[in-house]
Amino acid sequence: MAKNLYEKIFDKHVVLAQDDTYLIYIDRHLIHEVTSPQAFEGLKIHERPLWRKESVVAVPDHNVPTTDRDKGIQDPISKIQVETLDQNCKDHNLLQFDMSDVRQGIVHVIGPEQGLTLPGMTIVCGDSHTSTHGAFGALAMGIGTSEVEHVMATQCLIQKKLKTMKIDVQGKTHPLVSAKDIALFVIGQIGTAGGTGYAIEFCGDAIQQLSMEGRMTLCNMAIEAGARSGMVAVDDTTINYLKNKPFAPKNGMWDLAEKDWRTLHSDSDAVFDKVVEIDATMIEPQVSWGTSPEMVKGITESIPKKSNLTSDKHLDFQRALEYMGLNENTPINEISVDKVFIGSCTNSRIEDLREAARYLKGKKINPSIKLAMAVPGSGIVKKQAESEGLDKIFMESGFQWRDPGCSMCLAMNADRLESGDRCASTSNRNFEGRQGQGGRTHLVSPAMAAAAAVHGHFVDIRNEKISG
């Protein structure tokens, strides 16, 4: 029978089935400092061993400082959390890239970069953006801490089958429209709860043309559409990216693996519970204007008018505008910003930094910008960027060049917005207070963030001069 990609991977991992409840096997378990301590504690209380320590990879990312690393963590509570992770990894003899390791970085950046994320795997992490790893034709899902403990103790997860949704992005996007714009556009179309209960598979010409970095950006944002996982089928782009990654299979094993991976796509006559078709040529550079990722518009558009919305949306709309300090019907390109953040597991990979730097080369950030920072997703990304001279471009334009971590994506470390600050951010959430209490977030692509830094307000990147 014809199967879609989700069904193929799910079925391979069924350990036990009882009615419509399944016990599925988990291949890769990524952990970070915030959502794992209580799970380790649970194991200890119940005197349960960790089932397969080789499946676990740990990294601190949420709390780590992005400046003066050598001085350690200043916040004593953050410090305890990171040290607790260190200790748990030691006690259980787990692979960890600790704060001093060049391979340290955001958990969703380092997995793929190290070849620890592989096609066909089931991948979990106590973090909603685990959907990122689905870019490799893997079934990757965010889980809660109780489930983290469950996977540690049993290597399995109790699951129902998700419904499947195919999002088919046909045609070519404008060369300066990025994966981030596609992601925001899709969320604007289907809403933040549009994918609830579904696994999304992204396909179509516009998706095939994306690099692995772009596919990761897209799958990363699947959770903002409500979907627990997003995925893209395996093709040459996937295979070429993985070749020679440190933990990817080698030699004869590689050949075996590649043969299997090549089967990881939906059969041509596979059925989905829902199909959404999107015309790629319709997608403009996107800017979110509200406090939910679905509150998003193209750069040539305006904030909606209240009278154009259905009445059940009025309250949320009003609240969002008040929080954001904006008025209805304001053109998007008239919104000014005073801070710029390029980073997070959505847009902190080498391609993202290249995209921003290509625009920034030879330009200066606007004097109205109080802070602009570029935060690479990992130590490896940072090194690569520096070898290409991107750090210099960022710094010469007026950006700060930081050490890797989650940083101002969620402001758990010292990097945060002050109340009233308005930020162009390449991260994934514009919720109230997400980047600091009272802070106002506009979600954009790296190039759009860079252009906003130079102009002090949003501009259409398609009309800008780009040096490279």
Place this chain on the structure above:
Amino acid sequence: MRKSVDKFKHIISKVIPLDRSNIDTDAIIPKQFLKSIKRTGFGPNLFDEWRYLDHGEPGMDNSKRSINPDFVLNKPQFKDSKILLVRENFGCGSSREHAPWALLDFGIKVIIAESFADIFYNNCFKNGILPITLQKDEIEELFSETETKTLEIEVNLEKQFVKSSKSYSFEIDEFKKSSLLNGLDEIGLTLENKSVIVNFEKSYFSNYPWLKQE
């Protein structure tokens, strides 16, 4: 069998009407409180940014902070409420289980919504909280009832109904229902199938040997 969570009991309580959609887990428990390595103690910081007028940080004495008197959770009549009423897509965003921990620590045992985000919905059951999904118009009816009085609601999981002046039935997965009613330890249950998992691994790794890196 070892019990992991309290058994869910029949509940009658005043309902807290929190009239918002898309309430995310960042709002339920802001990130600065996620630095704790414990499962308890989050209750005083539930909805921190809405509940207090000042900025909260871990370790503060919450009794000395200035309370937002307009926020519904702070109304004296809801002090001991166990039921929260909200709109659609409750618990979206981050997977943090600190969100249900904070709700539970405050005393919430039931959340009634038009819809929930997937990960949050799952996390509730692991902590003995019952998330109930009702139809849009039913939620509307409940909200309008709360406008005129402090509404008391009865929740019966066994028979799957919610009762105010009217009774509403709700759907729930059988496995999840019995886990809640019996306070089952899911890890213990899964480990009863230890040999099945071991056997699965054997054939799995012979089919996909590259996944068995030591």
